[in-house]
Amino acid sequence: MKKYIIMMMATILIVASCKKWDDHIALNTPGLNETLFAQIKGNSDLSLFASYIEEANLDTLLNSSMNLTVFAPSNEALKQLPDSIGQNPASLRRFLLNLIAGKAYYTRDASSDLRIRMLSGKRIQFDQGKFQEANLTKSDMVAKNGVLHIIDQPVLPLPNIWEYLNATKGEYKQNAYIASLNYRGQDLSQAEIDSIDLTTGVPVYKTGTGIVEINTFKTKVYDVADEDSLYTYFVLTDAAFESQQASMKPYFKALSEDTSISNANWSVVKDLVVSGLHENLSATTQFVTKSNVHFSINPASIVATQKVSNGIVYVMSSLSMPIAEKIPVVYIQGENPIGFSSETESALEDIFYRKRFNPITRDTFTDIYVNRGSSGANFYADYATNNLYTATYKVYWVALNDYVSSGQGDDAYGTTGNLNQIVKVMANDSLSTVLFNETGVVEPNTYTETYIGEFTNDGYNWLLSYPRVMPDGSTYEVNPATKFIRLQAPSSNSSPYNLTLDYLKFVPVFN
Incomplete structure (x- = not known):
């Protein structure tokens, strides 16, 4: 009976609890x-x-x-x-x-x-x-x-980061700079078709139609007007912004002072917004920017906080970032050439893109091997990069010189002896102007980095903030700041004239 009463009381409590919920x-x-x-x-x-x-x-x-x-x-x-x-x-x-x-x-x-x-x-x-x-x-x-x-209170519409940025561009030089990064171009999806080219079948668009204004901070970093995403945006006081600009300017020397200043500004602002809402910051809070720069902040440097509809804004009196990540190591991958000295069928048959295993790092990698043998004198593969800023770089390569007993078409290729190959760096405006020219020796079965020499880039004459592709599809991948890099076989006395490359590595030197 006692057990029955206890069970009844438990049932009543459960029913009462359920009713309350x-x-x-x-x-x-x-x-x-x-x-x-x-x-x-x-x-x-x-x-x-x-x-x-x-x-x-x-x-x-x-x-x-x-x-x-x-x-x-x-x-x-x-x-x-x-x-x-x-x-x-x-x-x-x-x-x-x-x-x-x-x-x-x-x-x-x-x-x-x-x-x-x-x-x-x-x-x-x-x-x-x-x-x-x-x-x-x-x-x-x-x-x-x-x-x-x-x-119990009115909830007013908050500005998003883009609206806040434009509303305060008279207060902060950083925001004024970002707000100025507008360009106008023809967006073909909005332009009117004038006619069809009878030869190519490609539409010809009416001049002046479909013209749109686009801000490159929103297209190349983050679209901070997007209400569906959350961001954390850091605004530097004018003194802090000018200090950061001055620290970056030596890496962006240019013929035009305006270009140098603009590139220094861009190198600062591109890392001042991160994805996600970050609140209750501490000195141990770690941030990673879109360009893979890692940093933390001193909470004592926060002078103001502004909630916005798509995140939060912190006004900072100081903020530092690692220069080694702002001016990063540049890799040129061997398997990504943009052209060769000869692209005849016989020449292309001698070019192998290979999967290899590095027994030291325990990683697989893809490289290029050009097996031209005695007919390959002066043969070269060209590469290009826009990422060499005005700094001195130590140049290394990893190049695997091996002998393959059964290659494409079951023919052996490679060599058991040393290979000599040349690395050149040339300016876009004059390929005859060689800025770096060093010969290195590739010993058999070497999987480690080999030092080639030092290269100093004296100028960067292009705006980093400029779009690489315009709305109409025109591209600026190759521009006055582009450096062409050539891997070349010697001209004589070095047969076989083969080439091999996993990667070239340009490591900036910081004083």
């Missing part, structure tokens, strides 16, 4: 036959909100058959609304649209990962009992065209 998550359904606007209009605590809805001509929307969510500030909450919004029709409408979502969201849907897209175009976090910073005082009031929640 059901009451907690139960939907508030008295207005199920009313529209959202009818519910708002009939709630005396939302009379001011209802009048704003009517003033902005949004009552039709809230009476429609669309499935909506409304986060309605109470009369008391709307006392906090600035007059600049309440008395400006455009601002008022934008504020109200920031409280309406285009689908139904209940408190059971709320989570720390949920960012609701509002009709204002902004995304707002809907977490347990919270709509951004506002508390839900009543929730899940179901209407026939959606759900209504009441909140």
Whole structure:
């Protein structure tokens, strides 16, 4: 009997607990036959909100058959609304649209990962009992065209990072520079077709149509106007920005002082935004930029914090980044040539792209082997890079010189002796001007790096911020800053005239 009573009491407790939980998550359904606007209009605590809805001509929307969510500030909450919004029709409408979502969201849907897209175009976090910073005082009031929640403060539309950046470009030189990185080009997807080229069949577009303005920070770093993504943006005070610019400028010497300054600026700003929302920062918080620069900050250097609709902004009085990652090592992969001295069928048959295993690093790699033998004097493979800045570089290669008893077509290739090969660096504007010319010896079966010599680049005469590809498809992959790199066989007395390369490595030297 005692056991039976205990079991009955446990059952009663479970039922009571379940009822309490059901009451907690139960939907508030008295207005199920009313529209959202009818519910708002009939709630005396939302009379001011209802009048704003009517003033902005949004009552039709809230009476429609669309499935909506409304986060309605109470009369008391709307006392906090600035007059600049309440008395400006455009601002008022934008504020109200920031409280309406285009689908139904209940408190059971709320989570720390949920960012609701509002009709204002902004995304707002809907977490347990919270709509951004506002508390839900009543929730899940179901209407026939959606759900209504009441909140205890107005939630204003925040600027995104791009809007913040443009609004403060008069305050911060960094933001003024980024905002200036606009270019205009013809976007063929928006341009009008004038005719069709009868020879090629390619459309000819009307001049002046489809012209768009694009900012290269948004296309080459991150699109910080994107409301669907989260970013953390660091703004340097003018003194800090100028200090960083001065530290980078020696690596971007150019014929034009403006080009040098612009490239120094770009090298700074490209690493001042990272993906994701990072709050509660400490000295151990690690960041990685899109260009793979790693850094941390001193929280004492944060002079201001600004929440934005797609992340957060920190204004910094100082911020340092590793120069060895800002001016990185440059690799030229042997298997990626852009051309050869001869591209006849017989020459191309002697070029092998190989998979090899390095017994020292235990890694597989792909290399190139050119087996020209006695007919390969002066034969070369060309490469190109835009990533050699104005610095001195130590040049190394890994080149595997081996003998293969059965190659393509079952013919043996390679050699068991040493190979001599030349590395040249040439400027884009004059390939006859050789800036670096060193011969190295490739000993058989060597898998380690071999030092070749030092190369100093004296000028970088192209804007890093410039787009590599314009909207119309024209490209600037090869530009005045491009350096051509040639791997070449000797001209005589060095048969077999074979070439081999896993990679060339340019390591910047920092004083």
